Amino acid sequence: MATAAEIEKQAEAREVRNRWLLSAPALIIILLAASGPLLIVLLYSFLTPGPYGDVEWKFSTEGWVSVFLERDIFDDTLSFASAHLTIFWRSLRLAIMATVATLIFGFPTAYFIATRSERTRDIWLFLITIPFWTNLLIRTFAVLQVIRNEGIINTGLIKLGIIDQPIQMLYTDFAIMVGMVYVYLPLMVLPLYASMEKLDFRLVEAGYDLYASRWQVLKRIIFPLVRPGVVAGSILVFIPAIGAYVTPSVLGGGKNMMFANLIELQFGQGRNWPLGAALSITVMAIVMVALLVYVRNTSSSEVRHG
Amino acid sequence: MNLKSMSMAAGLALLASTSLASAAGELNIYNWGNYISPDMIKKFEKQYDVKVTVTDYDSNDTALAKVRQGGTGFDVAMPSQTYVPIWIQEGLILETNPGGMENFKNVAPEWANPAFDPGRKYTVPWAWGTVGVVVNTDDYKGDINTWKIVFDTPDELKGKVNVVPEMNDVMHAAIKYVGGQQCTGDKEVLKKVRDVLVAAKPNWIAMEYNTIEKMGAGDFKATSDWNGSALRQRINNPAIHYGYPVEGFQYWSDNVVVLKEAKNVDNAKLFQNFMMDPENAAMNSAFHRYANGIAGSEKFMPADMTSAPEVVVPEEFKKNGEILQTCPPEVTALYTKIWTELQK
Structure with a gap:
């Protein structure tokens, strides 16, 4: 005879089993869809490039070696692949700058929205999401239209007599930054708003009551409380920014490669798929490590009162 | 969707695809x-x-x-x-x-x-067609039938030249410019090619495909380009002309x-x-x-x-053109390295 406890145990086990069974389809899809393509990329990085693109099914570490080392085609010496490093550094620098810039613009914006009345907040949020209705490429071309030599800003300034020669803004790093900040700003504002909305503004008032300056309130009260939003927003901006392809090509003029262009070159005219695959995995690994360090450093320090 | 209707739908889809084929x-x-x-x-x-x-x-x-x-x-x-x-x-x-x-x-x-x-x-x-150079002659009055427009840019055009980023086209033009043979793997020639490209790049404003619109709007004053694109640009602006580089161009x-x-x-x-x-x-x-x-x-x-000089190659320039060939993979690998170094 089964005791009541045993029956209960069985029921519990059954429930656990059912839960796993029911979630199995979702789990399988997630595992296959997320790791399947990555495994193929990993596999390709260890194969031999075919003569005209594609791969030959012969094991080779040449792809990985040429990520880090390059044989000089003129004096045949082996040295560190400085071209890859230069290109990676450019992508990384722009991604970090874009993240910081969106944070600088996004933080006050989110704070402004969070401090409105509940009804107007929805309107502001709605306005923030409007750019998402338009394709990324079209938004980028809109920026181009504004900053080009015969664009709105330059023709406006010339008409007003402030300048007589157009200022070259298009095809500069400045243009890339404007484009990236414009495109990625909503990705920063929305998570920031989500954590600011939960902010207890009585704590801010309490700070002022205790003679804290505005700066002190921001630094010691608001910022620590909305830190999860800052982390989430930074990650959401940083990841697409480091792989940015369209914005730098259209606004930067494509003279200097981004990491994404370098990868594309290997799958296109360069015809070196294993190197392209190895480069993709390298950038992914670096981003993952950087994010782990970042998240650990920013979220582990709990808010201390006292 | 239950199993029966699902299999029916699958059957219909199959039917549709076979009937299409x-x-x-x-x-x-x-x-x-x-x-x-x-x-x-x-x-x-x-x-x-x-x-x-x-x-x-x-x-x-x-x-x-x-x-x-x-x-x-x-x-x-x-x-x-x-x-x-x-x-x-x-x-x-x-x-x-x-x-x-x-x-x-x-x-x-x-x-x-x-x-x-x-x-x-x-x-x-x-x-x-051909690949050559397109120049806005309002800004530059000199000879345009030369790759110098791109590789040894005259002062009037510095910082206003675009290069269409087709690796094989750019490599061919640069090899011809230094006097080499197409698809060459000769290190001496390629070294010159690399030096020419790296030295020329600071005078370029961009490397992109969208030449018709950018030449029209004045963002570029000169560019490497295809002849049909050049014709469309001249139709928009009669000052824009197409040059057949004497150093050698490709068909x-x-x-x-x-x-x-x-x-x-x-x-x-x-x-x-x-x-x-x-x-x-x-x-x-x-x-x-x-x-x-x-x-x-x-x-x-x-x-x-x-009657368009972009479409009908003028007799005097015909001899300078050659049909671009398929370069061997090991040569393409060299070109990719130079190309990466150029754009790093």
Whole structure:
């Protein structure tokens, strides 16, 4: 005879089993869809490039070696692949700058929205999401239209007599930054708003009551409380920014490669798929490590009162 | 959806796909974007009672990779001459023997027996052109028939030159500029090429494809470009002219091929033959603005093309051009390294 406890145990086990069974389809899809393509990329990085693109099914570490080392085609010496490093550094620098810039613009914006009345907040949020209705490429071309030599800003300034020669803004790093900040700003504002909305503004008032300056309130009260939003927003901006392809090509003029262009070159005219695959995995690994360090450093320090 | 309705739907889908595949009167064309005359398609559809579907690709490499994967459902594609030997070698295209087709007599003699497809066993001419330089002569009055515009930029054009980022085209131009042979693997020559490119780059403003609009708006004052694009720019602005570099320029040609996996082989062959008819080829040229390699098509072309120096290569420059070939993989690997160093 089964005791009541045993029956209960069985029921519990059954429930656990059912839960796993029911979630199995979702789990399988997630595992296959997320790791399947990555495994193929990993596999390709260890194969031999075919003569005209594609791969030959012969094991080779040449792809990985040429990520880090390059044989000089003129004096045949082996040295560190400085071209890859230069290109990676450019992508990384722009991604970090874009993240910081969106944070600088996004933080006050989110704070402004969070401090409105509940009804107007929805309107502001709605306005923030409007750019998402338009394709990324079209938004980028809109920026181009504004900053080009015969664009709105330059023709406006010339008409007003402030300048007589157009200022070259298009095809500069400045243009890339404007484009990236414009495109990625909503990705920063929305998570920031989500954590600011939960902010207890009585704590801010309490700070002022205790003679804290505005700066002190921001630094010691608001910022620590909305830190999860800052982390989430930074990650959401940083990841697409480091792989940015369209914005730098259209606004930067494509003279200097981004990491994404370098990868594309290997799958296109360069015809070196294993190197392209190895480069993709390298950038992914670096981003993952950087994010782990970042998240650990920013979220582990709990808010201390006292 | 329950199991019964699901299997029914699957059955219907299967039925639909098989009936699509076997239906007479279809042709699926895989082509570069904005490169086929809609009027000409209508004419083909009407003449042979065939429904034509056109899908775009953006580069030879995209097309090659996709067709190699198979299962595309395309019947016809338009690879460039440097890629035709690769498509043949990889067994991707059907030997339809256009050289024996009814309309082959119309193919211009210089395109009837090209090195990339001796005897025209696989391909039919679609369009051909050149790669040269485009200059806004309001800003620069000097000689424009030289690669110096790009590689030793005159002061008036410094910081206003664009280079179309086609690796093989840029490498060919730079090799010709330093006096080398196309597809060379000679380290001495390539070293000069690398030095020329690296020294020239600071004078460039951009490396992008969108030349027609940017030359029109004045963002660029000069660019390397294809001749058809140059013609469209001159039509917009008469001050924009096309130069044939004396150091050497390339001829290219895109070609109609029938895929091995084509389901509508008969219609695809009809299309190959159709494209060698001068009137049809002219209709197509009037749209994409390139010459077509079919003799007698000039009669049917718009007047602004038959006299255009961009389309009809002036006699004095003809000798400086050569058809770009397929470079061996080990040479391409060298070019990729120089290209990466240029853009780092």
